[in-house]
Amino acid sequence: MNHTDSNRWRTVDIVVASVIAVAFGLIFWAWGLLWGATDAAFAFFPPAQTLIYGVWLVPAVLGGLVIRKPGASLYCELLAAIISALLGSQWGGIVIVQGLMQGLGAELAFAAFRYRTFRLPIALLAGALTGLTAAIFDFVYWNKAYDLVDYRLPYALLTIVSATVIAGAGAHFLTRALANTGVLDRFPAGRDRALV
Amino acid sequence: MISVEPVAAPGAPLARRNPVAKLAAALVFTLILVATLDPVAPAIAIAIELAVLPLFGVRYSVLARRAWPLLAGAGGILVTLVLFAADRSGRVLVEAGPVLVTEGVLDTALGLVLRMLAVALPGILVFATTDPTDLADALIQNAKAPARFAIGALAAFRLVPLLEEEWRMISMARRARGVDAGRNPIAKLRLFGSTAFALLVGAIRRGTRLAVAMDARGFDAGTPRTVARRQRFTRADGLLVVAAGALAAAALTVSVVLGTFRPLIG
Amino acid sequence: MGAVQLRGFGWRHAGRRGWAVRGVDLRVEVGERVLLLGASGAGKSTLLAALAGLLPEDSGEQEGTVEIDGLDPRKARERVGIVFQDPETQLVMARCGDDVAFGLENRGVPAEEIWPRVDEALRRVGFPYDRDRPTAALSGGEQQRLALAGTLALRPGLLLLDEPTANLDPAGATLVRQAVADAVDADTTLILVEHRVAEALPLVDRVVVLEPGGGVRADGPPDAVFAAHGDALAAAGVWVPGRTVPPRHATTPPGEVLLTADRLGLPPRLAPTDLRVRAGEALAVLGPNGAGKSTLALLLGGLLRPGAGTVAATPALAGRDARTPPHRWRAPALAGRIGSVFQDPEHQFVTGTVRDELALGPRRTGQSEAAVTATVDTLLERLRLDRLAGANPYTLSGGEARRLSVATALATAPRLLICDEPTFGQDRRTWLELVDLLADLRDAGHGVVAVTHDADFVAALADRTITLERR
Numbered sequence: 001m002n003h004t005d006s007n008r009w010r011t012v013d014i015v016v017a018s019v020i021a022v023a024f025g026l027i028f029w030a031w032g033l034l035w036g037a038t039d040a041a042f043a044f045f046p047p048a049q050t051l052i053y054g055v056w057l058v059p060a061v062l063g064g065l066v067i068r069k070p071g072a073s074l075y076c077e078l079l080a081a082i083i084s085a086l087l088g089s090q091w092g093g094i095v096i097v098q099g100l101m102q103g104l105g106a107e108l109a110f111a112a113f114r115y116r117t118f119r120l121p122i123a124l125l126a127g128a129l130t131g132l133t134a135a136i137f138d139f140v141y142w143n144k145a146y147d148l149v150d151y152r153l154p155y156a157l158l159t160i161v162s163a164t165v166i167a168g169a170g171a172h173f174l175t176r177a178l179a180n181t182g183v184l185d186r187f188p189a190g191r192d193r194a195l196v
Numbered sequence: 197m198i199s200v201e202p203v204a205a206p207g208a209p210l211a212r213r214n215p216v217a218k219l220a221a222a223l224v225f226t227l228i229l230v231a232t233l234d235p236v237a238p239a240i241a242i243a244i245e246l247a248v249l250p251l252f253g254v255r256y257s258v259l260a261r262r263a264w265p266l267l268a269g270a271g272g273i274l275v276t277l278v279l280f281a282a283d284r285s286g287r288v289l290v291e292a293g294p295v296l297v298t299e300g301v302l303d304t305a306l307g308l309v310l311r312m313l314a315v316a317l318p319g320i321l322v323f324a325t326t327d328p329t330d331l332a333d334a335l336i337q338n339a340k341a342p343a344r345f346a347i348g349a350l351a352a353f354r355l356v357p358l359l360e361e362e363w364r365m366i367s368m369a370r371r372a373r374g375v376d377a378g379r380n381p382i383a384k385l386r387l388f389g390s391t392a393f394a395l396l397v398g399a400i401r402r403g404t405r406l407a408v409a410m411d412a413r414g415f416d417a418g419t420p421r422t423v424a425r426r427q428r429f430t431r432a433d434g435l436l437v438v439a440a441g442a443l444a445a446a447a448l449t450v451s452v453v454l455g456t457f458r459p460l461i462g
Numbered sequence: 463m464g465a466v467q468l469r470g471f472g473w474r475h476a477g478r479r480g481w482a483v484r485g486v487d488l489r490v491e492v493g494e495r496v497l498l499l500g501a502s503g504a505g506k507s508t509l510l511a512a513l514a515g516l517l518p519e520d521s522g523e524q525e526g527t528v529e530i531d532g533l534d535p536r537k538a539r540e541r542v543g544i545v546f547q548d549p550e551t552q553l554v555m556a557r558c559g560d561d562v563a564f565g566l567e568n569r570g571v572p573a574e575e576i577w578p579r580v581d582e583a584l585r586r587v588g589f590p591y592d593r594d595r596p597t598a599a600l601s602g603g604e605q606q607r608l609a610l611a612g613t614l615a616l617r618p619g620l621l622l623l624d625e626p627t628a629n630l631d632p633a634g635a636t637l638v639r640q641a642v643a644d645a646v647d648a649d650t651t652l653i654l655v656e657h658r659v660a661e662a663l664p665l666v667d668r669v670v671v672l673e674p675g676g677g678v679r680a681d682g683p684p685d686a687v688f689a690a691h692g693d694a695l696a697a698a699g700v701w702v703p704g705r706t707v708p709p710r711h712a713t714t715p716p717g718e719v720l721l722t723a724d725r726l727g728l729p730p731r732l733a734p735t736d737l738r739v740r741a742g743e744a745l746a747v748l749g750p751n752g753a754g755k756s757t758l759a760l761l762l763g764g765l766l767r768p769g770a771g772t773v774a775a776t777p778a779l780a781g782r783d784a785r786t787p788p789h790r791w792r793a794p795a796l797a798g799r800i801g802s803v804f805q806d807p808e809h810q811f812v813t814g815t816v817r818d819e820l821a822l823g824p825r826r827t828g829q830s831e832a833a834v835t836a837t838v839d840t841l842l843e844r845l846r847l848d849r850l851a852g853a854n855p856y857t858l859s860g861g862e863a864r865r866l867s868v869a870t871a872l873a874t875a876p877r878l879l880i881c882d883e884p885t886f887g888q889d890r891r892t893w894l895e896l897v898d899l900l901a902d903l904r905d906a907g908h909g910v911v912a913v914t915h916d917a918d919f920v921a922a923l924a925d926r927t928i929t930l931e932r933r
Contacts, residue, residue: 010518011416012407014344018352019403020396026359027392079349086323086353094226094315144460145233145304151280177393180814181856183400186521191477329556347564351554357598358550362809368765369809374797374826374874390812397856398808402551409552412514412544413565413612424563424576 007115009069012186017067021076024059025083031055050158054127054166057134060106061126061171065118066178066189073110073126077103094141101137105130106167118189120172127168131160204325208253210436211325215334217433218326221440222318228444229314233458235307237451238314244443245317252325262320263313270309277305307458318440328353334427343421351406359399366394463531463541463619464651466490466513470526472676473508473517482508484525484676492619495652497662497684500672501698502861502889506655509672510622513653514544530620540569543618547625547887549605553612558584558600559593562612569616583615584608587641601751603634607641614645621646623654627661628887631751631915639665657889660703671695699861699889707894707918710901712925716743720779720878720909721762721788721800725771731757734771737928739878741778744900744910746920749930755913756805758930759882762911763802764788775799779877794826801871803881807863811855816847816866819855823874841869845899861892868899878909885916897922 063076081099109126110118135156143152175189184190204211210218229241249259278297286299332350335341370376370391377383410416451457472484483505490496500506511517512528515535530538546552555561562580571579580593587607591600600608606626613621623642627635635658643665646652656662669687673679680691688695688702696702723737732754739745739762747755760766761773767789777784779799783791788800804810813819820841824834842848845865850858855866864884871879879900885893900923904910914920920927 009344010407011344011348011411012404014348015352015407015410016400016403018349019355019399019406021349022352022355023359023396023399026356026363027395030363030392031388075345082349083353083356085319086328087356094230094319096223096319097227140460141230145282145308146276146280147282151276174393174396177814178397178400180854181397182854183397183404183856185475185477186404327556329560347554350556354554354556354597365804365806365809368760369802369804370812371765371793372763372797372802372804373810373812373870374794374823375812376793378792394809394811405546405548405551406554408511408516409546409609410554410564412516412539413554413616414539414568415564417539417568419568419570421567422570422573422576424560424567424573424580426573 007070009067009071013067013069013072016187017063017072017076018079020063020066021059021079022083024076024080025087028056028080028084029087050155051162052166053134053159054131054162054164054168054170057102057106057127057130057163057167058171058174060103060130061123061167062174063103064106064110064126065123065171065175066184066187068115068118068188070111070115071107073106073130074100074103077106077130098134098137098141102130102134105133108133120169123172123175124164124168127166127171128160128164130167131163134163135159205253208251208325210248210251211253213436214338214427214429214433215322215326215331216338216427217429217436218322219331221437222322224437225318225440225444226315228441228448230311231460232448232451233304233307233311233460234451234456235303235310236454236456237447238307238310240447240450241314241444242310242317244447245314245321249321252321254321254324258324259317259320262324263316266313266316269312273308273312274305277301277308329425330427333423333425334429337423337427338429344415347415348410351410352403355399355402355406358402359395362398363391363395366391366398463492463649465492465531466620466651466653467529467532468509468526471509471512471528472525473505473512473522475508475522476520478522481505481525481676482522483512483672486526486672486676486678488670488678488681490651490653492651493649494668495666496654497659497666497669498653498655498672499659499669499695499700500679501674501700502859502891504672504674506672507624510544510624510653510655513620514542514622515539516544540616541618542620542622543613543616544622544624545606545609545613545626547628549602549609549629552609553597553605556596556598557593558589558591558595558597558608561597561608562593562615565612565616579615580611583611586614586645587611588637588644601634602630603637606630606634606638610638610641610645618650620651620653623652623656625655625657625887628657632917633750635661657699657701657887659701663703674698696890699891701890707897707922709922710897711923712742712744712904714742716925717741717907718778719776722774722776723758723762723771724774726758726761726768726773727771728754728757728761728766728769732761732769733931735928735930737762739909739911741877741909742904742907743925744904744912744923746924746927747911747913747930748915748920748927750932753930753932755930756882759802759880759911759913761789763800763880764791764796765802794828797823797874797876798827799876799878801874801876801879803867803871803879803884805882805886807867808856810867810870814854815851816853816855816858817842817851819866819870820873823870827874837873837875841873845869845895861888864888864892865895868896872903876908878911879903880911880913882913883915884912885914885919893919 059080060073060077064073078099081095085095106126109129113122139152139156146152178184179190278295281301283300283304284296284298288298290297328350332346335346336343377387468486468488471486472481474481498506513535528535530541553561554564559580562583563576566576566579587610589607589611627638654662663684669684670678671680680687692702696705718741719738720741721739723735725734727734747758749755761768773787775784775788812822817838820838821834824837842851847866884896900910
């Protein structure tokens with residue numbers, strides 16, 4: 001239990017990171033139920049999906065902001081992908097590769113600052129980079145057959161913008177709101193609030 | 197209802213294979229297949245997948261239930277291609293304003309839709325036939341995954357049915373408080389966000405308690421763990437992975453020989 | 463093994479101003495059975511966590527010393543086992559046998575010894591199922607017995623039980639206490655935290671009372687401790703044995719009918735049920751787990767669509783809306799007529815402060831800002847929440863959260879209040895306040911329906927009971 005190496009994951013880090021991924025797996029599932037009709041419309045016109053693309057990337061940035069350990073973003077997003085596959089997601093095994101790719105961007109952002117600062121600018125950068133890696137995956141894997149200027153580039157740019165706003169800023173304010181409830185008291189992120 | 201139980205008949209010859217082998221086979225099969233954009237290779241792959249389905253003990257009706265949302269995805273591919281296709285070669289079939297449908301467009305659409313199905317099915321098969329505990333055990337014992345992470349993830353996964361019930365309760369509790377959204381999409385979005393937040397708070401609280409209970413039973417003690425349930429990776433498991441690779445390669449080869457092969461990169 | 467020595471022990475959690483526990487001097491010998499008591503917030507759970515070695519050095523500040531057999535508890539973790547209150551967050555695995563094996567695997571027990579030890583532990587707690595039973599299919603009492611087996615399989619010298627029966631119905635609680643009595647051998651030291659003293663007394667031979675401000679207030683055989691400190695303990699919220707609560711039943715006959723259930727059911731959770739809910743009457747819904755009591759509460763509360771039969775409001779409750787069933791009313795209209803109090807208060811929290819939480823309902827039902835402020839201030843004072851008006855609802859203690867959840871339901875002044883296990887896990891003080899509050903409401907002409915397992919609560923408040931049968 002002694003942590004001379006602050007980069008070592010405690011049990012509570014592992015379990016809470018996993019639970020965040022599981023909760024988001026469930027939230028995405030509930031989202032599908034709620035927006036069944038509009039979702040189908042989105043599915044029929046994929047470019048529109050990019051506007052809310054950032055929603056799927058929240059676990060990556062949130063995991064990094066809450067856990068503050070190397071690998072947290074990668075682990076949360078990967079596990080959220082595996083959970084959605086286990087819950088019967090229709091996209092199958094490829095979501096695992098996609099999850100890894102999406103988590104990678106946020107991970108790089110936190111690593112670039114050696115897991116020392118977790119303020120809003122870093123969260124925005126993590127959102128933007130995770131959007132970038134997600135966009136690269138889609139650019140190559142899903143969108144290869146589409147027109148470069150009319151579709152692939154705008155799609156990639158919108159993905160990055162959406163990720164910066166929703167996953168980056170969103171996860172930042174979500175972390176703050178969670179800290180206010182006291183459930184993050186065992187994490188440095190939860191101790192940033194005033195003594196109570 | 198979310199189902200977290202495997203849906204396969206447990207005795208089926210391929211469902212019984214080591215979970216890591218099944219996962220590796222699915223990944224190998226998929227990754228080889230994504231190398232091409234043509235319709236022929238994925239069509240062959242789908243035929244193979246449907247042929248091995250009984251060996252996994254999965255009924256066709258179960259697969260259809262899990263896979264039907266893919267149809268919406270297929271529709272999306274078609275619409276987007278009609279509007280944004282890069283390759284508009286071949287005979288013009290329809291022309292109306294920005295909509296220009298050619299044989300080339302339809303050919304590409306067919307390839308993409310088939311590829312999406314061919315890539316999705318192996319994953320559905322693996323997860324539909326695998327018990328999460330077995331998967332975690334096999335990942336630790338046969339794939340050298342870190343035990344603390346695999347077990348931690350497994351323990352969290354056990355909370356899925358609890359959290360699903362919690363989602364329902366939170367939703368009803370909001371109605372009891374006088375909060376509903378009616379048909380207003382903005383209100384609907386806010387209500388969804390507030391419900392999701394309450395779920396997340398409860399989930400993290402549970403996770404923290406669970407972690408303490410796990411530590412109390414020596415999870416973080418630093419002693420090397422032993423394993424109560426042994427997962428074996430046998431020759432048959434190795435064979436499954438090799439066979440998956442060979443079959444996918446064969447599908448690609450046919451496509452190359454027929455001259456339809458269109459590489460993803462390049 | 464399992465001797466405990468505390469000298470001037472104190473602990474303050476990181477991020478907190480106050481000490482969770484402080485100034486505790488205590489020695490417990492091997493094989494002693496100790497009941498640890500104290501008001502809510504006296505630091506009982508923190509003390510157990512310290513003994514179990516579960517307070518990492520970087521998670522707070524320590525004063526004095528704590529030792530198990532002369533060792534720092536963090537280095538003596540294999541000598542200590544602990545069972546917590548919530549069954550659902552201490553089971554790790556999906557199958558029962560795997561869950562008991564989990565601790566043995568962690569401790570590096572050789573594989574061939576694991577399953578015999580699992581079977582032995584399951585036998586000791588009287589576990590009725592085989593090892594492949596899914597943990598999710600167990601009742602709360604069975605889950606707690608399984609958690610006890612998982613701890614006993616590790617053969618601890620010191621066994622800590624942190625309110626192990628607080629979340630259980632009476633039948634489940636009895637099963638768990640029986641398992642503890644049967645399974646703990648003579649040289650195992652036992653320290654138990656429990657509000658419900660009378661039920662716990664047969665398990666212990668010594669009572670230690672923590673003082674909320676710090677230190678030990680009383681220590682000795684149960685009879686001596688309760689003779690000397692019984693009144694003060696009862697006032698502090700402890701269920702001291704032999705102290706009955708004066709009942710508060712309705713003094714006038716019930717008034718008009720507010721809600722009628724006719725062959726109301728929801729297969730497979732609730733069998734068809736007939737019911738009339740009246741103004742000025744407290745109705746208790748009883749029955750074993752699985753009989754559908756909570757489902758009935760949700761159906762009466764207009765939160766679930768009936769699967770069979772009907773729920774109908776009378777014009778006395780709903781005016782012209784009485785023609786449509788409650789589950790089809792808009793939420794604000796519903797909240798103004800029927801208030802629902804959920805078993806878990808946190809399910810109902812929507813805003814970021816206690817004050818906003820109370821103001822939400824009145825605003826949704828269209829009250830003026832002045833009226834909202836008046837309602838909120840009255841409720842804050844009435845339920846002793848005024849000091850917490852600015853606090854985040856999720857940071858409240860169990861008793862505070864319960865009071866807030868009742869207050870939020872009352873804020874819209876519904877004629878009918880439906881509560882699901884309102885007294886669950888509450889200390890005596892909150893319990894008494896709830897009885898008084900609900901009795902006041904009933905006497906003011908409101909209808910009160912309470913789904914409950916709590917026989918004392920029924921005896922104190924209920925004017926009429928109905929009992930559902932297990933399907």
